[in-house]
Amino acid sequence: MTLHSRSLRTAAGPSRRTVLHGLFGVGAAALAVPALAACGAGGGSDPKTVTFGSNGGDATPKKAYAAVTDAFRKDSSLTVKTNVVDHDTFQKSISTYLQGTPDDVFTWFAGYRMQYFAKKGLATPIDDVWAKIGAGYSDATKQLSKGEDGKYYFVPLYNYPWAVFYRKSVFRQHGYQVPTNWSQFVALAKQMKKDGLAPIASGYGGGDSWSILGAFDYLNLRANGYDFHMSLMRGQAAWTDARAAKTIDLWRELAPYYQANGGGRSWQDAAQSLLDKKSGMAIIGLFLGQQVTEESLRSDIDFFPFPEIDPTYGQDTVEAPTDGFMLSRRPKNPDGATKFLEFLGSAKAEGIYMGIDPSNVAVNSGADKGSYNALQKKAADLIAGAKHITQFGDRDSDPGFISTVVEPGFTEWLNHPDDGSALLKKIESQRSRFFTA
Structure with a gap:
């Protein structure tokens, strides 16, 4: 989403808040949206392609994600096929989407919302990814990225206090x-x-x-x-x-x-x-x-x-609502998706994203903060010094x-x-x- 789950970006933020009560199973089928539900179909079986379901439909996050996936392509020689869906549609359709043919990697939220789908078996544990990226994150952020079973299911990208x-x-x-x-x-x-x-x-x-x-x-x-x-x-x-x-x-x-x-x-x-x-x-x-x-x-x-x-x-x-990525339950290209998640969790990827979208702050401690304005710098320090990080009422419940x-x-x-x-x-x-x- 890009900014507080409902973030305020009418497309990327406020939506975070506009998650209908059907999201977690109440009337989920009725919320199915073909554009999202079918986005995982096709393309994923190519070992050189990773499919990516993105809720960054607004101009700024769309541009930022494009820059990140382009950088990954140059680093890995893998192509990312991105399926962009507007924020509200993504959230309203997420349950049906994950039970169908989702993309290999998809955008989502940390904490309870991530844990819900992990517990339902609609996401794949990514402890191997965290073995590579873990040094860049605080203990509080690591906790936010774990399911109730203690395994990692989430890679953070940004947050905002x-x-x-x-x-x-x-x-x-x-x-x-x-x-x-x-x-x-x-x-x-x-x-x-x-x-x-x-x-x-x-x-x-x-x-x-x-x-x-x-x-x-x-x-x-x-x-x-x-x-x-x-x-x-x-x-x-x-x-x-x-x-x-x-x-x-x-x-x-x-x-x-x-x-x-x-x-x-x-x-x-x-x-x-x-x-x-x-x-x-x-x-x-x-x-x-x-x-x-x-x-x-x-x-x-x-x-x-x-x-x-x-x-x-x-x-x-x-x-500090935290947005990032998860791995679907049966990715068509698990090896490529794992490499993509490792890149997404890197300081380099976060720096690229934040260079285009300054309304958030990077979560990885090694991300380049040279382009931060004063508010971003202060926000990053506030979050870094927290003993606990919560995700906001409608994300924690x-x-x-x-x-x-x-x-x-x-x-x-x-x-x-x-x-x-x-x-x-x-x-x-x-x-x-x-x-x-």
Whole structure:
């Protein structure tokens, strides 16, 4: 996808978020799209050809992938036959696609979404690939690339962090200081409101309800830690747990400082309000930079990690959705596909991609960062220093559960924040429909 799963690139980003609940088996057949389902047919039996199913249908990722596959051809003398499908279609058809005749290698997402298909036997373990590329990745990234059986199934390409973004000139003008803990954060929001700013940009209207998950995720991670958050996302912990209630209490404390009428605004409009100096902060991903074309404006944008709430957990976790590649269950050219994945996981390949698409950061520690702008450099450092990396609410959990239960519940609650008890009971009542013991 190219940018936060739903990334914001209407084709490569927002889609990440637009994964229908049928994706993981609910109505999968109904979502079949011939263009994707048939893309693996033909060409794969040629030992000199590797087939590649790509969701990079937008101009920028399409160009970037073309540069990467061309470089691989020159290095290996193997040809990559790329089947490009728009991001939304790819995601909506993925289940049927993988059960049919998929390409040898295909684009997908790390974490839960990868593990789901690995567990279903719809992907091939690639431990041999990781024996070659492993030195370039952090322990947190390695964990994201493993299935529940401990084997590797995923090769990362890029990621991008979520954080609290702001404009430097606004902070200078008002004398604001970057907060590092919860009390400072709330105090800053309160002061911004007094100064006539909408403290926190907000836009979750239409299909953008996913955008509010960033705040919930960070509140839960900072208050209750990585282990509980992931248990909640995986359906292993009850939403009526006192720790979840604590997260809602914190959110209610922050809610008065959200930009008014967020339900009638897109995430792009909310981000623009930050750029226009109408909002003081935005809890959003690095893809915010996609809306910036002037370097003078880009240089005025900065971010800080979501503040600490409980010192026990500090700021040890960073939300950094990670996109990359997987090997299909029965690749027609397994040797060629393995070589291709080894190349895709190399610092060289990541450098080539990032040289064309600057809205993300490379995951391989050896990738060339010489062309990075200041935001990319800071983003890379933030991710590199994380003890844990999460993938965002709708990537770390069943997307059907998130899109049909959690997101609607959160958006309704944000319109009239209360103690959240009814909200949490409602969500908990649906948990067993999506998760089995």
